[in-house]
Amino acid sequence: MVELEHIPVLRLTPGEMEDPIGFLSQPNVRRLGHLYGMVKLVPPQQFKPPLSIDETKFKFRARLQHLNELNISNRGRLFLMKQLNNFHMKGKRKLCVEFTKPYTESHSGRIYFYDLFIAVMRQFNAGVSKANETIGGSQMSFSGRKRPRSRRADETNTTTSKSTSKIILAPLAEIHNHPTLWKDVSKTLGIPADELSDTFHTFLAPYYDFLQRQMGPYGDHASMLSKLIYTEIYPKSLLNDSDDSADDGDDDDEEEEEEGCIICHRNSHRSKTILCDSCDKPFHIFCLDPPLNNVPKGKWACNNCIFGNGFYGFKEENKFYTRQSFQNHCREFDLQRWPNGGKLDNLNVLEAMFWDKVNEIDKTSSIRYGADIHNVGPGQVTGFPTAEFVPPEVQQDQCAREKYSDYVQHPMNLVNLPAAKGSLLSVFGKKISGMTVPWIYIGSTFSTFCWHLEDQYTLSANYQHEGDPKIWYSVPESSREKFDELMKSIAPDLFQKQPDLLHQLVTLIAPYDKRFQDANISCYKAVQYPGEYIVTFPKCYHSGFNTGYNFNEAVNFTLDLWLPYGVEATHDYIATGKKCVFNMWELMLTVLLEYLENPRKFDEVMVRRCHSELLEMFNREVKTLDQLSDVIRFQNQAKGFTRRHIDDKLRLDIKVTVTSNSSYDDEYVSAETDSDAESDDGDDDIFCSACKTICPFAFVAHCKSSRLSKRRRLQSMKPEELNLLAENGDIDILCAQDYFRLVEQIDEDEHGDNSSDQRFEHDELYFIRQPDEIRDILKRAQNKIDSMLR
Incomplete structure (x- = not known):
């Protein structure tokens, strides 16, 4: 294997340990963090906190990891094998082969069906990305008005154009007659063209033709999938039937039975229900598209199992371990493979063994990991x-x-680090499990944490209390885009189905892989021993594995340098549909409020950045709402469009008073809360149904049915109840920009027909914070900043 450079090792003095944020904020340390993505911190010898676990009560469940399925190439190959089987299972198609392996043998070696499928598809997608870059940026008009262009929309279009590119499938006839296709594919896969062509037409052509016909002439793969793949409350992976020895229980099955029909979610009409022979999920025959007249005889597979939903997750054992019992399990595991000991004599050999198991597609290695223990x-x-x-x-x-x-x-106690002097996470005043409250990780030999970025692009600190070494890999921010492009080029269909795939911590590629090396991605390595910290910096992809039993924990924190990364994360998450863990806008607003109370509490540059970001966001939102008000007025539905206000704690229950606001012509309704009411311990953020972002200070409740609108009492609901309504499909909760897009789209689809007016009749706009309140905070903060500069 190519030898990777190790990350810097920084040895701290007792004084530096007392101010970890200050130490990490030093220019030389920040430069190292930016260059390598991670640094290792070694405390002074006298710093030896005892492992303080209540052994009588501490128990946890372990997740099962099938190492070969975590390899991104292997998973794509195994998924396609399952999809081919399900395709031939459905209807009266003649089964030309039983796909027990994801490849066929040729004179020149293995030909993986998935690799061949992707290589053929890629030949017809050259240049599509460039064409798509202008699609999202074009302005659409509505009733003579242009949609307000936002920074959020612009950044999404420029930073995610590759990830949102269309995938097209050319008609099968063009593949037969293409003059250079097989020559190019042969060059890519290193196998003679005639062998590849024969394999494609023997094994893949019927399935490919089926997919292409579903899409239409040069249709968009992503658009086709969005119409044909069902949204599932409890998605199941095509690889979930892997044989393992764990007692996984029937919990998921019980949940799925309660779920009812996957499409309509009702349990009625059992006689008209069909079960998929692949995933065992129920469907009403009249809910299918196209609907069936009768339950078909023989085996049947649903669209998700034929097209593939791309979902993959870890199972957990039902049994609970204590720290000692898991340690015993690890010891027995190691003795089976290294009966004479010596496992850790050469970590490089152990590392090579790990990646061999990840890359081996024919053999499954089931590993247990006590991860994310909270x-x-x-x-x-x-x-x-x-x-x-x-x-x-x-x-x-x-x-x-x-x-x-x-x-x-002690500040380097990970319970205290998120709130240490200089970390912004302390301003929340609430605990976030896994972010401001540590999670524990109890490893075994070859248990792994897959490639990922930290939530909200924060920094993280991981401390090892005891056990065998942990191997880390880091891809710094400078190579982040190259890494993204590589992963999406290997499995473009998986990213179409699961845009947030790299946020799910289920995907690996070895830094020693030739494709990784050819992509010129910077990657560094670390070996962590007991008593050492690993600190990751913003936008650093990291992964790794454990060389045996160990006990680690991790938490997040920030430096002043983090703020623009946090703002960037809120924009980037929109492209993948990932939900933010916390409200970035509320955090910055709180910073300004605390700055007004104590101007010396925060760095001046950071405060100015908070003010600038919030001012831009606020002006953008107000402009959108003003134009939206014009649209609603133009649609002659102003009376059906009310404005309400939710108090700071987002408790909507209470008496309602009508007031006026000079910024708006219409009335809005302000909710006043009982001052004695306790703050809600649950989720206090409202998420947009379309982009999944946290709505900054306003949202629209879009009702799809007048029947539902009469029964709703949204003003008496808590945020988690509103979010649940949206998840169940009863209403759409939309941020201002996505609601504007909805209005535009409906108007375009219906060509200004009066029927489109009825779509908005029962919609309501809710303010989480009143515009005047935010405007006042911004104005006072600006005055304070100006006075400090004099």
């Missing part, structure tokens, strides 16, 4: 000392209690 009881949340749990042996020793107390308060 227990809540004292002595179960973290391995660091806490005031809530003091081990019995510490309680009995005065000197030990004093040392323990020091670790409870």
Whole structure:
């Protein structure tokens, strides 16, 4: 294997340990973090916090990882094999072969069906990306008005044009007659053209022709999928039937039975229900497109199993482990493979073994990993000392209690780091599991964490309490786009089906892979031992694996440099449909409010950045709402379009008063809350049904049915209830820009017909914060900033 350069190792003094944010904010450290993506921090020798777990109560379940399925190429190959089987299962098609393997043998070696399919498809998609780059940026007119162009929309179009490119399938006849196709595919796969052509026409042509006909002449693969693939509450992977020894239980099956028909979600008409012979999910025959007259005889497969939904996830065992029982399991696992010990004598050999198992498609290696453990009881949340749990042996020793107390308060205790001086995550005033509250990771040999970026592009700190080394890989920000492009080029169809694939932590590619090396991606390596921290910097892709039993935990935090990354993440997530973990706009607004109280609390440059970002967002939203108000007025539905206000805590229950706002011509309704009401511990953000972003300060409830509108009492619902209504499809919750797009699209589709007016009759606009309130905060902050500059 090519030797990877190791990340920098920084050895901290006791004083530097007391101010970790200040240390990491130093220009030389920031430069290293930007260059390598990660740094390793080694505390002084005297820093040895005891592992403080309540062994009598701490238990966890382990997830099962099939290493070969995590390889992005392998998963695409295995998915297509399942899809081919399901395609031939449905109807009266003649089964030309039983696809027990994702490849066929030729004189020149293996020909993987998936690799051949992608190579053929890629020949007809050259140049499509460039054409698509202008599609999203074009302005559409509505009733003589142009849609307000936003920074969010512009950034989405420029940064995600490759990921949102169309995938087209040429008609089968063109593949037969294409003059240079097979020559080019042969060059790509390194196999003679005649062998590739024979394989395609023998094994893939009927399935390819079926997909292409569903799309129409040069249709868009993504558009076709959005129409033919069903949205599932409990999606099932085509690879979920992998044989493993775990008792996975019937929990999912029970949930799916309650789900009813996958399309309409009702349990009625059982006699008209058909079960998919691949995923066992129920469908009403009249809900299918096209509908069936009768339940067909023989086997039948649903669209999701023929086209593939791309979903993949880890199963969890039902059994619970203690720390000791899992450690015993790891020991038995290792003894089976290394009966004489010596496993860790050469980490490079162990590393090569790991990647061999990931790359091996014919053999499954099932590994257990205690990942994302987020227990809540004292002595179960973290391995660091806490005031809530003091081990019995510490309680009995005065000197030990004093040392323990020091670790409870220490800034490098991961419980404290998110709120350490200089980290913005402290301004929330609430705990976010896995972000401001650590998660625990208990590894075994070859258990892995797949390539991913940290949520909201924050920094992360991972500390190893005990055990065998953990191997890390980092792709710094400078190579992030190259990495994205490589992964999407390997499996373009998977990214069409799962745009947020790289946020799901289920996908691997070895940094030693020839494709990885040829893409000129910078990648670095680290070996973490007990007592050491690994810190990842913003937009650093990282992955790795464990060389045996170990006990780690991780948490997120920020530096001043993070703020623009956090804003960028809110824009980037729109392209993939990933939900934000926290409200970036509310965070920056809180920074301004605290700055008004204490101007010295935050760095001046950061405060100005918060003000600038918020001002731009606010002006953009107000402009959109003003134009939207004109649209509604033009549609002659102003009386059916009300404005309401939700208080800061987003509790909508309460009396309603009508007031006026000089910024708007219409009335809006303001909700006043009981001052004694307790803050809601649940989700207090409203998510847009279209782009999945957190609505900044306003949202529109778009009702699809007048019957539903009469029964709704949205003003009395909590945010999680509103989000659930939207998830169930009863209403659409839309941010201002997506609602504007909806109005445009309906008007275009119906050519200004009066029937389009009725689509908006029961829609309501809700303010999470009143515009005047935000305007006042921005104005006062600007005055304070100006006065500080004098």
